[in-house]
Amino acid sequence: MADKSSAGPSAGFDEEFSRLFLEAGWQRPIKPAEALRRWEDFAEDCLAGFPWDVDDYNNDLTLRTRLAEILPALEAEGHGAARHLLEKMEAADSRAREVLTCESFPDFPEDRWWLRRTPAYASRKFCADFRETYGIEMNSRSLFDDDLDEMIRLNSTCLSIPEVLIHVRDEGLYVSARSGLLFRSFREAFPDVRRMRKLVSGWISGDVGDSELRSGFIQH
Known part of the structure; x- marks a missing residue:
């Protein structure tokens, strides 16, 4: 053949x-x-x-x-x-x-x-x-858990959730490597902000900018 x-x-x-x-x-x-x-x-x-x-x-x-x-x-x-x-x-x-x-x-x-x-x-x-x-x-043992703990720690030092997410992206943490990982880490680190998931998803995909992300959290 x-x-x-x-x-x-x-x-x-x-x-x-x-x-x-x-x-x-x-x-x-x-x-x-x-x-x-x-x-x-x-x-x-x-x-x-x-x-x-x-x-x-x-x-x-x-x-x-x-x-x-x-x-x-x-x-x-x-x-x-x-x-x-x-x-x-x-x-x-x-x-x-x-x-x-x-x-x-x-x-x-x-x-x-x-x-x-x-x-x-x-x-x-x-x-x-x-x-x-x-x-x-x-x-x-997981890099995902390491980043998740770091996100929670940063938020506990009065860094807002948007600033935590921007930090994770800018620093190139493991969870920023793929959009699904970043969104999952957001959901697990901040389970009480369900109403902001659509906004964060848009930010991760690039449809929402940093300033819109910040203002969206302030408004809510």
């Missing part, structure tokens, strides 16, 4: 990839680049101390399982792009393996190591939720 990569960079690979994901039960179309980015983000999140929910964690594991099923099939069909994606995915695997070291679910096969193993450490909330769901303990 001819290598379909010779017909162009994708040669139907993206479409076939997305179709197989949908057939496997994925809820919406997903392209290879997005799937790879999500798994790379998962690996980096684990290294930093997983900051998301148990459902988010399980969704990422399901993504990795689907990749393990779909990419070899696409490669066998002659999609040369599948091998390139597998190589990049394996690089992210090596990062995730540094943290997923605890053999917590040995009933899964060895080649599904991401399902067998759990992180050696993670954020406080994730640890508590994982223990409640599965009865498995892990160490509480």
